[in-house]
Amino acid sequence: MENQNSPQNSFSPPRHWIGTEELSEGYWNDPKAIEKRGQEFHDKPVETIDLIDKLDSKGIARRDFLTIMGASMAMASFACARRPVHKIIPYVVKPEEITAGVANFYATSCPDTGYGLLVKVREGRPVKLEGNPEHPMNKGTLSARGQAALLDLYDPDRTKEPMSGDRNGNLRAMSWVDADAAILAKLRAAGRVRVLSGNLVSDSTRRLLGEFLAAFNNGSGSHVEFDALANDEVLDGQLESYGTAVIPNYRFDQAKTIISFGADFLGTWVSPVEFMSEWAKRRKLDSKNAANAEMSKMYVIESTMTLTGANADERLPVRPGDELKVALAVAHEIIVGKKQSRFASDATVGNALSGYTPQAVSADTGVSITMIQQMAEELLKNRGKSVVVAGSPQTKSANAVALQIAVNFLNSALDNEGVTVDGTANPNVRPGDRFAAIEKLIGEMKAGAVDALIIYGSNPVYNLPKSAGFEEAMKKVPLVVAVSDRDDETARLADYLLPDHHFLENWGDASGRKGVVSLQQPVISPIHSTRAFQDTLLTWIKGGVKAGGLAGKVAASADAGTWRDYVMANWQATHHSGAAAGFELFWEGVLRDGVFGAKNAIASTSSTRAFRAGAMSRIPAFKKANADEILLALYAKVGMYDGRSSNNPWLQEFPEPISTATWDNYLNVGPALATKLGIQQDDIVEITGDSATVQLPVNVQPGMHPLAVSIALGYGRRNAGKVGTDVGMDVAPFIKVVNGALVYSGHPVKIRRTGKVYRIAITQWHNATENRPIINDISLTDFIKKPSEANETDPELRLHEIPTLWPAYEYKGYRWGMAIDLNSCTGCGACVIGCMAENNTPVVGRNNVRVSREMHWIRLDRYYSGSTENPDVVFQPMLCQHCENAPCESVCPVLATVHDDEGMNSQIYNRCVGTRYCQNNCPYKVRRFNFFDHWKSYEGTMNLAWNPDVTVRTRGIMEKCTFCVQRIRGAKDKAKDEGRKLLDGELKPACQQTCPTDAIIFGDINDPNSRVSQLRGDARAFRVLEILNVKPSISYMTKVRNKEKQPEGHTARTHGSEANAHKGANAEKGSY
Incomplete structure (x- = not known):
C-alpha cells in the first residue's frame, strides 16, 4: 500500500467503537488488555477450566450447571452429529409426491402472527421454515423467532400424553379415553364455563369456541384472549380517539418522516417482519442518482435502546414515561406555536397542551428545544406523508393510553389518518382482549362464579404478576383444564393437562390482517400422543356437550367429524361463496398457494376517521419529574x-x-x-x-x-x-x-x-478490531455531495499490483459473491437463525460462549460512534468473505480449506485435522472450531431437525460459511436438467432468503447484469480490510444516515500509528 497525499476534505468519518472501554485511553495502554487482545485464542484449556470453576463459584451456579451440563450440552449441536444407525425399510408403495433425496415444500401459516410459511420437508419430516412469497404480509421472509419455531416441534420436553394433576405440580400420565371421560363428566354438570386462550389469528377456531361455549348456561360461557405483550393501550387509545378498538396498519413505505415514541416496530411490536420490509423500501439509495437521493427520516424517542432506536436517524433517550411529554411538546409546537392545524382553535386541545411547551419539556426531559422544533417542522413539511407510532412494553407506564391519544392526535392533525395510518381497510385483526377482561375473569373465579376453566395456549401464572391474583383465583375453580405443549407454570396447577399439537402437526387458518386469510396444514404426523385443541372440543361435543351451529353439524356428521372437516366447512361457507371453481378445486388451490386473496389484499388507501377532540381531556397536566x-x-x-x-x-x-x-x-x-x-x-x-x-x-x-x-x-x-x-x-x-x-x-x-x-x-468482544476501519457510514448530505466519500481515506490509500509466482486464476463459469447493504440491515438476526437451521450449526451453551466458542457461521457485529450518552449504531453481518487470496488456505497443512473453480473458499471436513491455523490466520475471525462431540449427548426427537443436505461435523473439525453450497448444487442441477443457466436471483442462500429488508444480495459476479455485480460497482461499495489484499468476495454498502452532519465526537479515519488513531477517543460528548 502507498499513501497518496491529498488535501484535507470537509468530510470527517466517524470513529467506531465496540464498548465504552475503548473510549478510555488507559484501555489501549493497559498491558493486560493488550495481552488479551493479542492472544491467538481466548480459550486455552487450563485457563478455560479455571475460569468456569470461578464463574460457577460466584452464586447463580445452579442455573449454569443445569443449563450447560444438563441441558445445553444435551441439546447443543443437534445438527452436529453423525447419522445414527437405522435399519432401512423400503416403501412398498411409494407415495407419488415423494422422491428420495428431493425436498417437498408445503404452504402453511404461523399461528402467532398470521404470516405465510413454506415448510421444507424431507422424507416426511420438516427441516426448514421459510416465508411464503405469495403472502402479502411477510412476502417470503421470516424473523429469527419464526425460523426457530421448527426446533419447538422437535423439543424432547414437549408433553407426550394426557396427564392428570393434583394442583400442586404433581402430574401422572393417563389415556385420552380416560381423560375425555373424566372431563366430560364434569363439563356436563358445569354451567359456567370459561375459556382463556392466547391471542388467536384463526377465524375458524374463534367460531368453534363460540359455538362450544354457547352450549353452557344458556350461552353465557365466555372466551377471553390474553397475551403477555398485548397492545391493550393501543386499543384503548384508538377507542378513545376514534370510537373503534383496532390496531391500525401503519404504512411505513409511504412515510417520509417517521417518529416512534418507544414502539419497537422493527423488533417486536405488532408485525415487525412486515414493517421492516416496508421501512426498508424508503432506505434504498442509488449512487448514480445521488443528487436526487431521498430517504425517510426516522426519529425514535425511547427509554431503552431497541432495534428500532438503533436504526434511527435521530435517537432521543428519555426516562420511562417521558415519551408522552415529548409527544405533547411536538404537538404544542405544531398546534399552539405554529397554529398549523384545524385543531388550533379547539379549547379542549389547547387546554391539554398548555403545560407542554417545548421549553418546559426540554428542561424536564433533556430533549433539546431545537430537536422538538425540528421534529415539528419535519412533520409539517411531510403532512400526509408521515407516521407517528407508540407502543411496546417499555412505554406502558401509567400514562400509556394518554400517549396513544397524543400519537393519534398528531396523526390526525397531520392528515396521516387514512393515508399512512389505516384503521379501516386492513387493520390488524388479532388484537386480543384488554386486561380489563382478564380482571373480570379473575374476579369471577375468586367469587366462585366459574365452574370450569379451559386454558389454551396461554401461561398466565408466569406472565402475570402475583399481585394480579390469577394463581390464587384458579384454586377456587372446580375444574381447570390446560391445553398446552408442555407442563408449564400454569399447566402444572391444573386438574388435567392435554398435550396440544405443534402447529406443523395441525390444521387451521390464519388472518393476521383484515382481508388476508391463509390456511394452515399439517406437514408431519403427530410425533407424540397429542391432539389438536379444536379436535378436543369436537370430541367433547360428540360426547354430550350440546353445541349448535357448524360445530354441531360437523360433530354429528356420518364421517369422522374432525377439525379438518370443520375448517373446510367454515371456508366453504365463508370464503368460497362466489368462486367460479368447485369447492374441491378452490380448496386445493388455496392449500397449494397457502393464502387466499393475496393479490391486492392490502389496500393502498383507506377511509379517514375523525379524531374526537374530547379524548384530549385524558391528557394529564404537566408535572416535573423527580430529579x-x-x-x-x-x-x-x-x-x-x-x-x-x-x-x-x-x-x-x-x-x-x-x-x-x-x-x-x-x-x-x-x-x-x-x-x-x-x-x-x-x-x-x-x-x-x-x-x-x-x-x-x-x-x-x-x-x-x-x-x-x-x-x-x-x-x-x-x-x-x-x-x-x-x-x-x-x-x-x-x-x-x-x-x-x-x-x-x-x-x-x-x-x-x-x-x-x-x-x-x-x-x-470476541472479535476486537484494534480500531481498524471495519465499517463505513456517512450522512445523507455528504452522500449527496459525493457518494464515495465514506470509502475514501485521508491520506488516500492505493493498492499496489503485487507480483505473484503464478498467474491469477480465471473463473470461466460462475463466480459467486455477495453484497450486503448496511443501509437496509436492521440487525434483526433472522439471517443468524436461518443459517443455523439450514446448516446444522451447533449450540454450545453459556460457558462456551463466554470463552469465544460460539459456532454461528454468520454474526451480527454492532458498532457505536459518537458519544456514550447517545451514540449512533450500525450493524454489520460478518461471515466468511470467500477471499480470492484467502490467508486461511496458505497455512492449512492438509489442504482442508481450498478454493474451488467458482470462487468459493471450501472446507473439506474429511481432511481437517484441527490445527486451527486457518482460524488464527483469518482476519475476519469467522471460522468456528468444534471442541466437543456434542452429538453424543443428543437423544429423542431432536435429531429429526437435521438438514440431510448438509454434512454434520464432529470434534476437531473447523467449519464456516459455505455460501449454502448445497443450495448452489441443487439449483445448478435443476437448471442443467432444464437445459439453461441459472437466472439471477433464482438462487438464494438461507441468510438472503429470510432477510426481511432485502439487505443481502447473492449471485454471479461474472455476470455484469446481475444485481450483485451492479452493487459491487456502486460508489457506496467497500470491502472490509481491503488493505490486506485478500480480495474478499463480499462487498458492503456504506450506511447512510438522514441527518445534516455526523454527530460531535467523530474523528477522521487514518492509517497512521495506533496512537494517532486513538486520539480523540474522549472527544467532546454529543448532545441530543
Whole structure:
C-alpha cells in the first residue's frame, strides 16, 4: 500500500467503537488488555477450566450447571452429529409426491402472527421454515423467532400424553379415553364455563369456541384472549380517539418522516417482519442518482435502546414515561406555536397542551428545544406523508393510553389518518382482549362464579404478576383444564393437562390482517400422543356437550367429524361463496398457494376517521419529574420475546442485537449512571421496587438516559424444560396492575451493589478490531455531495499490483459473491437463525460462549460512534468473505480449506485435522472450531431437525460459511436438467432468503447484469480490510444516515500509528 497525499476534505468519518472501554485511553495502554487482545485464542484449556470453576463459584451456579451440563450440552449441536444407525425399510408403495433425496415444500401459516410459511420437508419430516412469497404480509421472509419455531416441534420436553394433576405440580400420565371421560363428566354438570386462550389469528377456531361455549348456561360461557405483550393501550387509545378498538396498519413505505415514541416496530411490536420490509423500501439509495437521493427520516424517542432506536436517524433517550411529554411538546409546537392545524382553535386541545411547551419539556426531559422544533417542522413539511407510532412494553407506564391519544392526535392533525395510518381497510385483526377482561375473569373465579376453566395456549401464572391474583383465583375453580405443549407454570396447577399439537402437526387458518386469510396444514404426523385443541372440543361435543351451529353439524356428521372437516366447512361457507371453481378445486388451490386473496389484499388507501377532540381531556397536566428518581422499564428481546420459547436453544444462544448477550437477562444501565453508582459491567446488583426485589448482573449500555434502567422480560421460567428452566431472572413481579391495565414501565427502583460478579455471555468482544476501519457510514448530505466519500481515506490509500509466482486464476463459469447493504440491515438476526437451521450449526451453551466458542457461521457485529450518552449504531453481518487470496488456505497443512473453480473458499471436513491455523490466520475471525462431540449427548426427537443436505461435523473439525453450497448444487442441477443457466436471483442462500429488508444480495459476479455485480460497482461499495489484499468476495454498502452532519465526537479515519488513531477517543460528548 502507498499513501497518496491529498488535501484535507470537509468530510470527517466517524470513529467506531465496540464498548465504552475503548473510549478510555488507559484501555489501549493497559498491558493486560493488550495481552488479551493479542492472544491467538481466548480459550486455552487450563485457563478455560479455571475460569468456569470461578464463574460457577460466584452464586447463580445452579442455573449454569443445569443449563450447560444438563441441558445445553444435551441439546447443543443437534445438527452436529453423525447419522445414527437405522435399519432401512423400503416403501412398498411409494407415495407419488415423494422422491428420495428431493425436498417437498408445503404452504402453511404461523399461528402467532398470521404470516405465510413454506415448510421444507424431507422424507416426511420438516427441516426448514421459510416465508411464503405469495403472502402479502411477510412476502417470503421470516424473523429469527419464526425460523426457530421448527426446533419447538422437535423439543424432547414437549408433553407426550394426557396427564392428570393434583394442583400442586404433581402430574401422572393417563389415556385420552380416560381423560375425555373424566372431563366430560364434569363439563356436563358445569354451567359456567370459561375459556382463556392466547391471542388467536384463526377465524375458524374463534367460531368453534363460540359455538362450544354457547352450549353452557344458556350461552353465557365466555372466551377471553390474553397475551403477555398485548397492545391493550393501543386499543384503548384508538377507542378513545376514534370510537373503534383496532390496531391500525401503519404504512411505513409511504412515510417520509417517521417518529416512534418507544414502539419497537422493527423488533417486536405488532408485525415487525412486515414493517421492516416496508421501512426498508424508503432506505434504498442509488449512487448514480445521488443528487436526487431521498430517504425517510426516522426519529425514535425511547427509554431503552431497541432495534428500532438503533436504526434511527435521530435517537432521543428519555426516562420511562417521558415519551408522552415529548409527544405533547411536538404537538404544542405544531398546534399552539405554529397554529398549523384545524385543531388550533379547539379549547379542549389547547387546554391539554398548555403545560407542554417545548421549553418546559426540554428542561424536564433533556430533549433539546431545537430537536422538538425540528421534529415539528419535519412533520409539517411531510403532512400526509408521515407516521407517528407508540407502543411496546417499555412505554406502558401509567400514562400509556394518554400517549396513544397524543400519537393519534398528531396523526390526525397531520392528515396521516387514512393515508399512512389505516384503521379501516386492513387493520390488524388479532388484537386480543384488554386486561380489563382478564380482571373480570379473575374476579369471577375468586367469587366462585366459574365452574370450569379451559386454558389454551396461554401461561398466565408466569406472565402475570402475583399481585394480579390469577394463581390464587384458579384454586377456587372446580375444574381447570390446560391445553398446552408442555407442563408449564400454569399447566402444572391444573386438574388435567392435554398435550396440544405443534402447529406443523395441525390444521387451521390464519388472518393476521383484515382481508388476508391463509390456511394452515399439517406437514408431519403427530410425533407424540397429542391432539389438536379444536379436535378436543369436537370430541367433547360428540360426547354430550350440546353445541349448535357448524360445530354441531360437523360433530354429528356420518364421517369422522374432525377439525379438518370443520375448517373446510367454515371456508366453504365463508370464503368460497362466489368462486367460479368447485369447492374441491378452490380448496386445493388455496392449500397449494397457502393464502387466499393475496393479490391486492392490502389496500393502498383507506377511509379517514375523525379524531374526537374530547379524548384530549385524558391528557394529564404537566408535572416535573423527580430529579433523583431512577425509573425501570421492562422490555421484550427480539429473540426471547415474552418467554414462550424459553426452551428453544437457538433463541437462548441468539445474540441480542444491541448488547450481543446470550442466555441471560440483565440490568441495562447507562455509563453515566453506572459511574454514579460505582458499578461496572457484570457486577451483580440488587434492584428493589415497590413490588419486587431481584438480583441481576449489570450490562453497561450506551444510549441510556442517566436516570433510566431496563430489564428484559421472558426469563426466569420455573417450568420451561431442560434448557429454559432457571435461565435468567423473572421480572414479572415488577409489573403492576393500575386502573385495569398492566404497567410495565416507569417504576421507581433502588439499586445496590452486592459485591458479586456474574459474567454475561456477550459475543461482541470476541472479535476486537484494534480500531481498524471495519465499517463505513456517512450522512445523507455528504452522500449527496459525493457518494464515495465514506470509502475514501485521508491520506488516500492505493493498492499496489503485487507480483505473484503464478498467474491469477480465471473463473470461466460462475463466480459467486455477495453484497450486503448496511443501509437496509436492521440487525434483526433472522439471517443468524436461518443459517443455523439450514446448516446444522451447533449450540454450545453459556460457558462456551463466554470463552469465544460460539459456532454461528454468520454474526451480527454492532458498532457505536459518537458519544456514550447517545451514540449512533450500525450493524454489520460478518461471515466468511470467500477471499480470492484467502490467508486461511496458505497455512492449512492438509489442504482442508481450498478454493474451488467458482470462487468459493471450501472446507473439506474429511481432511481437517484441527490445527486451527486457518482460524488464527483469518482476519475476519469467522471460522468456528468444534471442541466437543456434542452429538453424543443428543437423544429423542431432536435429531429429526437435521438438514440431510448438509454434512454434520464432529470434534476437531473447523467449519464456516459455505455460501449454502448445497443450495448452489441443487439449483445448478435443476437448471442443467432444464437445459439453461441459472437466472439471477433464482438462487438464494438461507441468510438472503429470510432477510426481511432485502439487505443481502447473492449471485454471479461474472455476470455484469446481475444485481450483485451492479452493487459491487456502486460508489457506496467497500470491502472490509481491503488493505490486506485478500480480495474478499463480499462487498458492503456504506450506511447512510438522514441527518445534516455526523454527530460531535467523530474523528477522521487514518492509517497512521495506533496512537494517532486513538486520539480523540474522549472527544467532546454529543448532545441530543
